[in-house]
Amino acid sequence: MLRKGRNRIELKSPAEIEKMRAAGRVVARTLDLLREAVRPGISTLELDALAEQSIREAGAIPSFKGYHGFPGSICASVNEEVVHGIPRATKVLADGDIISIDCGAILDGWHGDSAITVPVGTVTEEDRTVMEVCEEAMWQGIAQMRPGNRLGDIGHAIESYIASxxxxxxxREYGGHGIGTQMHMEPHVLNYSPPGRGMRLVEGMCLAIEPMVNRGTRHVHLLEDGWTVVTRDGSRSAHFEHSVAITADGPLVLTAREENREKIASLGFPDPGF
Structure with missing residues (x-):
């Protein structure tokens, strides 16, 4: 979800959406690999190396690496780190941690961007709950991505579910974004909003939907490294993200993973082709 700049809104043809799905599959496979690799004793830099190898072996380019100077191929945010955690050899995972992994790839000029939060070993029920709330809030937002709805309907659905x-x-300081030939494009997608506000959603728009949910207050601050965002009260945080295309048949999840198959079917979304 690295976000330092905006661009115009870009509508994609069905053929271009297929190209984005191909980029999304690279990201999905890489996140599956990293989920399996997460364990006590592994460093976030080791996870970063696995991600870069996976992306490059697929013929793609890690979109985060070098982006406005970011050093990693993934963002690896542990516990109270909300987003944009820099992978480090000294950041070693321990039993009971949670880690949010954000991954992006460029394939044939098209971007995929997705994030998951993963438990490390045995975690508390409170941590499992914040992960579940964040992931479901993402799905609630994605469900609003239908032609004729408004951009604000996405944020309202996310906000309402979290509050419930x-x-x-x-x-609130960070949110989703348009995606396509660039990683970050217009529009910015708030994770809170009154319903029925904002631009009308149309077929061919592609958006990355990504709530960030804290166990404590919503307030965050930026560390001196210029990237890592942490909760102000030290509470733990979860982050989930999918890149999604708006189609006539409903939201097409471009970064869908096999584990999302049942959820996508239950929501009546188009089959992304696993």
């Missing part, structure tokens, strides 16, 4: 689950912090 209790006293969680819905991070």
């Amino acid at each position: 689950r209790g006293n969680f912090g819905n991070v």
